[in-house]
Amino acid sequence: MEELPKIYDPKTVEKKIYDMWMEKGYFHAKRDPKKKPFTIVIPPPNVTGQLHLGHALDETIQDILIRYKRMKGYAALWVPGYDHAGIATQIKVEEILREQEGKTRFDLGREKFLERVWDWKNKYGDRIVTQLKTLGSSCDWDRQRFTMDEGCSKAVREVFCSLYEKGLIYRGKRIINWCPHCTTALSDAEVEYVEKPGHLWHLRYPLSDGSGEVVVATTRPETMLGDTGVAVNPNDERYTNIVGKTCILPLVGREIPIVADDYVDMEFGTGCVKMTPCHDPNDFEVGLRHNLEQVLVIDGEGKIINGGKYNGMDRYEARAAILKDLEEQGYLVKVEDLSHNVGTCYRCHSDVEPVASDQWFVKMAPLAKEAIRVVEDGEIKFVPDRFSKVYLNWMNNVRDWCISRQLWWGHQIPAWYCQDCGHITVSREDPTECEHCHSKNIKRDPDVLDTWFSSALWPFSALGWPDKTEDLDYFYPTDVLVTGYDIIFFWVARMIFSGMEHMKEKPFSTVLLHGLVRDPQGKKMSKSAGNGVDPIEIIEKYGADALRFNLITGNSPGNDTRFYVERCEAMRNFANKIWNASRFVMMNLTITENKLPDKLELPDKWVLSKLNTLAKEVNENIDSYEIGVAAQKIYDFIWDTFCDWYIELSKPRLSEGDENAQHVLLYVLTEILKLLHPFMPFITEEIYDAIPHSGEALIVENYPEYDDKLDFTQQERDFEIVMDAIGALRSRRADMNVPPSRKAKVIVLTDKQEIFKNSQIYIMRLAGASEVAVDSFDSSHDTDGMVTVITPSAKLMMPMAELVDLAKERERIEKELSKNRGFLASQEKKLSNENFVSRAPEAVVNAEREKAEKLRALISNLEETLANLK
RNA sequence: GGGAGUUUAGCUCAGCUGGUUAGAGCGCCUGCCUUACAAGCAGGAGGUCACAGGUUCGAGCCCUGUAACUCCCACCA
Numbered sequence: 001m002e003e004l005p006k007i008y009d010p011k012t013v014e015k016k017i018y019d020m021w022m023e024k025g026y027f028h029a030k031r032d033p034k035k036k037p038f039t040i041v042i043p044p045p046n047v048t049g050q051l052h053l054g055h056a057l058d059e060t061i062q063d064i065l066i067r068y069k070r071m072k073g074y075a076a077l078w079v080p081g082y083d084h085a086g087i088a089t090q091i092k093v094e095e096i097l098r099e100q101e102g103k104t105r106f107d108l109g110r111e112k113f114l115e116r117v118w119d120w121k122n123k124y125g126d127r128i129v130t131q132l133k134t135l136g137s138s139c140d141w142d143r144q145r146f147t148m149d150e151g152c153s154k155a156v157r158e159v160f161c162s163l164y165e166k167g168l169i170y171r172g173k174r175i176i177n178w179c180p181h182c183t184t185a186l187s188d189a190e191v192e193y194v195e196k197p198g199h200l201w202h203l204r205y206p207l208s209d210g211s212g213e214v215v216v217a218t219t220r221p222e223t224m225l226g227d228t229g230v231a232v233n234p235n236d237e238r239y240t241n242i243v244g245k246t247c248i249l250p251l252v253g254r255e256i257p258i259v260a261d262d263y264v265d266m267e268f269g270t271g272c273v274k275m276t277p278c279h280d281p282n283d284f285e286v287g288l289r290h291n292l293e294q295v296l297v298i299d300g301e302g303k304i305i306n307g308g309k310y311n312g313m314d315r316y317e318a319r320a321a322i323l324k325d326l327e328e329q330g331y332l333v334k335v336e337d338l339s340h341n342v343g344t345c346y347r348c349h350s351d352v353e354p355v356a357s358d359q360w361f362v363k364m365a366p367l368a369k370e371a372i373r374v375v376e377d378g379e380i381k382f383v384p385d386r387f388s389k390v391y392l393n394w395m396n397n398v399r400d401w402c403i404s405r406q407l408w409w410g411h412q413i414p415a416w417y418c419q420d421c422g423h424i425t426v427s428r429e430d431p432t433e434c435e436h437c438h439s440k441n442i443k444r445d446p447d448v449l450d451t452w453f454s455s456a457l458w459p460f461s462a463l464g465w466p467d468k469t470e471d472l473d474y475f476y477p478t479d480v481l482v483t484g485y486d487i488i489f490f491w492v493a494r495m496i497f498s499g500m501e502h503m504k505e506k507p508f509s510t511v512l513l514h515g516l517v518r519d520p521q522g523k524k525m526s527k528s529a530g531n532g533v534d535p536i537e538i539i540e541k542y543g544a545d546a547l548r549f550n551l552i553t554g555n556s557p558g559n560d561t562r563f564y565v566e567r568c569e570a571m572r573n574f575a576n577k578i579w580n581a582s583r584f585v586m587m588n589l590t591i592t593e594n595k596l597p598d599k600l601e602l603p604d605k606w607v608l609s610k611l612n613t614l615a616k617e618v619n620e621n622i623d624s625y626e627i628g629v630a631a632q633k634i635y636d637f638i639w640d641t642f643c644d645w646y647i648e649l650s651k652p653r654l655s656e657g658d659e660n661a662q663h664v665l666l667y668v669l670t671e672i673l674k675l676l677h678p679f680m681p682f683i684t685e686e687i688y689d690a691i692p693h694s695g696e697a698l699i700v701e702n703y704p705e706y707d708d709k710l711d712f713t714q715q716e717r718d719f720e721i722v723m724d725a726i727g728a729l730r731s732r733r734a735d736m737n738v739p740p741s742r743k744a745k746v747i748v749l750t751d752k753q754e755i756f757k758n759s760q761i762y763i764m765r766l767a768g769a770s771e772v773a774v775d776s777f778d779s780s781h782d783t784d785g786m787v788t789v790i791t792p793s794a795k796l797m798m799p800m801a802e803l804v805d806l807a808k809e810r811e812r813i814e815k816e817l818s819k820n821r822g823f824l825a826s827q828e829k830k831l832s833n834e835n836f837v838s839r840a841p842e843a844v845v846n847a848e849r850e851k852a853e854k855l856r857a858l859i860s861n862l863e864e865t866l867a868n869l870k
Numbered sequence: 871g872g873g874a875g876u877u878u879a880g881c882u883c884a885g886c887u888g889g890u891u892a893g894a895g896c897g898c899c900u901g902c903c904u905u906a907c908a909a910g911c912a913g914g915a916g917g918u919c920a921c922a923g924g925u926u927c928g929a930g931c932c933c934u935g936u937a938a939c940u941c942c943c944a945c946c947a
Contacts, residue, residue: 265947267946275947387874393873556883560941573907573910575909580907585906632893643907648911735914830927848889
């Protein structure tokens with residue numbers, strides 16, 4: 001057998017292993033009627049994107065679940081794909097165009113520009129795919145999808161048309177959020193509110209009849225150019241006399257009415273509100289109720305229009321100019337500081353402008369009904385559960401979804417406007433004439449759909465819908481959706497109502513949410529802050545396995561986590577630990593078959609029993625999505641149980657040529673590799689390949705589960721008696737600074753003589769004993785010059801005369817005695833409590849009794865030792 | 871204005887439906903290159919589980935209240 005290097009080098013291994021998996025087609029899920037399907041669709045990363053730690057966490061969780069289920073015998077399908085990311089991609093290509101050619105998209109025209117985007121997508125679109133592969137993601141690459149591929153486009157068109165036919169998509173004029181930088185409408189979900197310091201300017205609007213004035217307050221004075229009214233509360237006695245009058249809009253000179261509307265809060269400001277129907281959602285509504293004129297004063301790029309001398313100015317430039325003029329002309333009453341929430345674009349973070357505009361909307365109320373029911377009824381579960389409240393709250397208050405975007409990159413809206421009769425033709429096939437008047441003079445809506453419109457269909461469009469595919473039939477609904485809590489509204493909510501509406505079935509059963517990966521200070525990682533960590537660099541340095549393990553341990557579902565590079569180091573060390581443990585096993589192997597021997601020693605039964613418990617718990621933990629807990633348990637077992645104890649225990653046996661020890665080592669190691677494989681796929685597969693094995697590859701081995709045949713609970717406890725003794729001896733030797741090289745005879749007085757007699761070699765090896773003599777408790781031994789160590793089951797003596805200080809020894813034992821007497825007292829108090837004994841479960845009471853027994857034994861051992869100490 | 875989360879060792883965090891004397895990684899102290907691993911081994915220090923009440927035989931975990939920090943939603947010009 002080839003000698004493995006001392007240090008594990010992930011770089012050379014990971015690529016080789018991944019290529020092997022690909023070549024063998026292990027990631028490809030076959031529809032097998034004998035198997036149960038398990039399906040995950042990937043949250044499609046942006047085609048413009050670079051892998052960041054958030055993706056890495058997301059993908060790792062999914063890969064763990066998929067690999068686990070695959071090993072459990074499911075037809076486990078993980079559908080990969082990416083998202084066309086309308087705004088982000090268009091901006092990216094526009095940027096390149098500007099930088100390289102000094103052109104805008106309008107210079108090229110729609111068709112040529114889109115060619116450029118496709119070129120760009122074809123060139124760089126697979127970068128994110130390559131990066132996913134370095135993480136070890138076992139996606140079914142044969143089924144890779146793109147939100148703008150033919151199938152997804154067909155799905156989008158079908159959904160648009162069908163919703164339109166049902167009256168659930170409509171076109172109308174509403175106040176929408178407009179991003180002047182991205183020059184497109186946004187949905188409500190795409191606006192992030194940021195608290196910013198601002199001002200409240202109080203302006204004087206003189207009454208037309210010269211009988212006085214009203215004072216209004218505003219945070220956005222530039223919108224006054226679009227004012228077409230002033231509103232007061234109908235119950236506000238201060239103003240009843242002016243309702244119905246008009247006032248003169250300063251700077252503009254327009255005569256505008258004063259109306260009464262409940263919307264106005266009498267307590268706030270002056271109780272008079274300027275009405276700008278085109279630039280404020282509330283004003284828009286008030287305007288409709290009172291028939292106020294609509295004057296649009298800010299254009300798509302945030303510049304002033306219909307504003308006389310201010311035309312062409314940027315909105316902030318205009319604000320300054322208007323304020324200056326207002327002040328000079330005596331219309332500015334006062335200025336107050338006011339911190340207020342400003343809507344910003346979630347893509348570019350520019351301030352969004354509320355603008356009245358004709359857009360397409362999805363009518364949400366009817367769709368929300370089923371989406372609410374399916375979560376309330378528990379058909380879809382959120383993990384952690386608290387997010388179902390967040391979801392339901394949003395869905396219960398959801399407003400219509402603005403889905404049109406003034407972009408070129410995306411799914412163009414399948415609506416044609418008749419230039420003659422004005423009818424809108426919406427169709428699955430491109431029409432050649434108006435369906436109403438048959439005019440050929442029709443023009444297609446230039447806008448595209450919100451990127452999230454296509455993502456909303458992902459769980460079924462990625463499986464082939466609207467065609468009736470076998471994949472759809474077999475794999476839908478999917479099982480788990482893994483994503484960050486930050487896109488519940490953008491994506492999760494919309495997938496749920498889309499699935500219910502178009503499939504009449506939930507898109508997934510469980511939504512597993514994780515938190516954000518933050519920097520060591522707890523700040524959000526971002527390009528602009530420069531605190532981002534590139535997962536690819538981490539993988540190169542520490543390996544994908546270490547990164548994966550780092551990301552999924554030490555945090556729990558739905559909670560944010562901080563990323564420490566040092567933790568990667570710790571996880572790399574763990575990988576190296578496994579590597580070396582495996583090296584040790586291999587170096588000592590003369591056997592070639594992996595099977596448990598008939599004759600098992602006590603430590604064998606101990607380790608197998610621990611392994612059995614581990615397998616049981618890991619299955620339970622993963623099944624309930626506690627994957628961090630599962631990982632931690634495997635880590636502890638490998639490092640503590642297997643390496644620090646079992647391997648050490650096996651050494652004296654191996655040197656005696658005990659093949660049974662080899663068999664148990666190989667068996668346990670193999671089971672560990674299986675258990676760990678979903679978490680650390682590369683190193684486990686590499687080791688599996690190097691040790692004797694019967695399976696084809698680890699990735700398709702059976703995942704370990706609880707095994708009745710390995711139930712050695714009693715032997716596990718028996719051996720822990722020996723471990724207690726070893727621990728006590730070690731601790732005592734360390735106290736006295738005895739170097740490991742100095743061996744000493746150990747005399748064990750115990751009523752468990754058989755256990756200790758069978759364990760002499762282990763005590764010698766692990767506790768620095770030159771020889772071990774076992775005798776009964778009541779046998780007499782000279783304690784002169786003996787160092788005594790007490791455990792509940794044994795009195796252990798080492799002749800180390802020169803190290804013994806009688807006074808100190810007394811003191812030590814007395815201290816230990818009083819400590820344990822204290823414990824026993826509290827224990828006995830608990831046991832003498834009627835309520836405890838009668839109400840606590842029997843197992844708990846028995847455990848407590850046993851504990852008390854042990855303490856009594858320990859105390860009597862200590863007392864006896866103290867009495868003999870002369 | 872409404873809702874949620876967090877508060878556990880020096881730091882960052884686990885702690886699964888309430889059940890010993892509360893754990894991990896990193897850091898710290900002591901001793902070891904014991905032929906798998908110094909990216910390691912052995913031993914150790916360090917916590918009144920934010921605070922105040924309550925329920926319970928038993929509370930880090932459940933209930934009530936308080937405080938601090940964080941986030942989400944709504945949005946009053």
